[in-house]
Amino acid sequence: MRALRMAADVSAGALAKASGISSSMLSRIERGLVSPSVETLERLAQGLHVPVSRFFGDQARRADFCHVRAGQGVVVDRVGAVADYRYELLGHLLSGNLFVEPYLVTLLPDADPYVTFQHPGLKFLYFLSGEVAYRYGGKTVAVGAGDSLLFEATALHGIEAIQTQPVSYLSVVFTLRE
Numbered sequence: 078m079r080a081l082r083m084a085a086d087v088s089a090g091a092l093a094k095a096s097g098i099s100s101s102m103l104s105r106i107e108r109g110l111v112s113p114s115v116e117t118l119e120r121l122a123q124g125l126h127v128p129v130s131r132f133f134g135d136q137a138r139r140a141d142f143c144h145v146r147a148g149q150g151v152v153v154d155r156v157g158a159v160a161d162y163r164y165e166l167l168g169h170l171l172s173g174n175l176f177v178e179p180y181l182v183t184l185l186p187d188a189d190p191y192v193t194f195q196h197p198g199l200k201f202l203y204f205l206s207g208e209v210a211y212r213y214g215g216k217t218v219a220v221g222a223g224d225s226l227l228f229e230a231t232a233l234h235g236i237e238a239i240q241t242q243p244v245s246y247l248s249v250v251f252t253l254r255e
Contacts, residue, residue, distance in 0.1 A: 078121065078132065079107040085125050096124035126253070127174055143168040150181060161188035167247075176252045181205075184236075184244040192235040198252035200230040207244030212237040 082092050089107070093100040097120055105111045106121075113121070115129075122129045150165035165181040176198075184207070192212045202211075208221040214232040221241075228234065230250065 078103075081125055081127060081131065082107070085127075087125065092121070092124050096120040131174065141170040141172055143170065153180070159188070159191045161185040162191070164248075174254050176254045178248075178250040180248045180250075182246050182248045184239065184242065186242070188239070188244075190236045190238055192237050193233055194230070194235045195233050196230050196250070198230050198250050200226075200228055200234070201247075201249045201251075202226040203247040205245045205247065207239070208241035209236045209244055210238040210240065211235070 082089065085092075087095075089103055090100050093103045096103070096117075098117060102111070102113075102117075103121075106113050106117075118129050118132060122131065125131075145167050150167045153164045153166050161184065163183040163185055165183070167179040167181055168177075170177060190209075202220075203225045204220050204222055206222050208219070210217050211220045211226060211234070213226070213228055213234045217237055218226075219240075220226065236244075
């Protein structure tokens with residue numbers, strides 16, 4: 078329970094309040110001094126935004142691991158993908174509440190700027206080559222090799238102008254599984 082709360086970056090007091098239980102009860106549950114009722118587990122799961130089954134998973138036996146050798150990522154035709162933006166999937170995990178999509182994105186020579194990406198989650202970009210003007214909402218920044226961006230992906234975003242090619246970057250999108 079405590080590990081899930083810490084991973085969610087929620088204080089014990091905030092989780093107790095969101096779950097409708099006392100802080101002292103939550104403390105006793107986290108220390109293994111009491112066994113909570115099913116109703117209490119359901120409340121805690123709602124407070125943490127996880128399924129109740131998450132409390133019973135054996136994290137010590139979890140074995141998700143993905144190794145992708147250089148140049149052997151899966152080239153993905155993404156639904157609604159922009160023409161001449163090449164997406165190479167660099168890994169995946171099958172379990173857990175966090176869905177992570179790591180891609181190596183390469184702009185092919187005929188790629189055009191595109192500023193209307195918009196989707197749930199957080200996005201991290203690390204630019205490997207090239208120089209672009211990157212738009213996020215109403216803001217535009219100059220970005221080049223070695224620069225990174227981290228942002229809430231629900232706002233419109235994308236490359237507004239391509240200054241120097243070739244352009245490639247690591248794109249990692251983080252969302253919660255439903």
